[in-house]
Amino acid sequence: MSADLDLLKTPGPTVTALTAPFWQAAAEGRLLIQSCEACGKAVFYPRPICPHCWSDRLAWREASGRGRLKSFSVVHKPGHPGWLPAAPYVVGLVELEEGPTMLSFIVADEAACAVGQPLVLAPTRIGGRLLPAFKPSAGAGSTRQPNHRGNTPMSTETKDGWIGVIKGRPQVGAFAERSRRTRLEDIEAFTEMTGDRNPLHYDKALAEASVFGKLIVQGGVTSGILNALVAEDLPGPGTVFLEVGWKFVKAVGVDEMITGRVEIKEVRPDKPICKIETSVRNEAGDICLTGTATVFTVPLARA
Secondary structure, eight states, rough: OOOOOGGGOOOOOOOOOTTTHHHHHTTTTOOEEEEETTOOEEEEEEOSSSTTOOOOOEEEEESSSSSEEEEEEEEEOSSSGGGGGOOOOEEEEEETSSOOOEEEEEOOOOOOOOOTEEEEEEEETTTEEOOOOOEOOOTTOOOSSTTTSOOOOOOOOOTTTTTTTTTTTTTTTTTEEEEEEOOOOHHHHHHHHHOOOOOOHHOOOHHHHHHHHHHHTOOHHHHHHHHIIIIIIOOOOTTEEEEEHHHHHHSBBBBOOOOEEEEEEOOOSSEEEEEHHHHHHHOOOOEEEEEEEEEEEEOOOOO
16 A cells, blocks of 8 residues: 555545534544443444443543454455555454444554554544544554464354343244233223324224224234233343334224234344244234334343
8 A cells, every 4th residue: 555545535424413523533633432321331333322221321432542453354446446546455343442343444554464463543644534543553463373364363252142131042932922901991091192093993883884893902002012022021121122024914903802922033142132023813813913023132130
């Protein structure tokens, strides 16, 4: 890499209200990351909510500027033509001293890089702007044995993301069910929360003359039993929905017994995230709701 990085015609960062403090500090040669005031963990990239405990109490803190090279790649064919004069160059995953990992330009040639080696912040002018970059720490080499390419093999050990989860890591194939009878009070409570006053839930004569032939409860009442299942039974306390893909197949009426079921289909070992299969059936065994969901379980167990 012999090109003057400051003269590169590269696109600049997209600055938003959320990321503005980061980029302002970068222009001053500093590295800011977020810190959660609820759980104390450092966060990067910038987010509105802590990915560790889901708190919105995130504050900006100046990072130490120290880290280690977790992995790196030599770029010979850049994705943007503005980088062509600099190729080949090195980009790497930098594990910051505070914990988070960030992708960064590495101010060094391939021969000077080794996975696991200490790095220090090296703000560098690239494309007419000062940006965060890292370089090998002076006088510090990697403490790991290099592989045949001269690089240190990256650890294959997987972090256990289920530490602190009250019921522990669930097994694929595990399932849970629970049943309840719907009531007119469910409709009233849901209306109080949401303002949903659809006549199909309140006007008996109109509802009986409709395609449903009866008063029906809101869809949120039907799916609500699944909230109880994931939060109480499987995976258990601390579980929230990240994504749902539900199809409401059959309406549920008042005074009907419904049974919800969840089954674990996939479990991430590094994070407390599961993909589950979900269903709600009526007392005749007809499917009323079916689909899949992704859930996250917040670690709540006290050490």
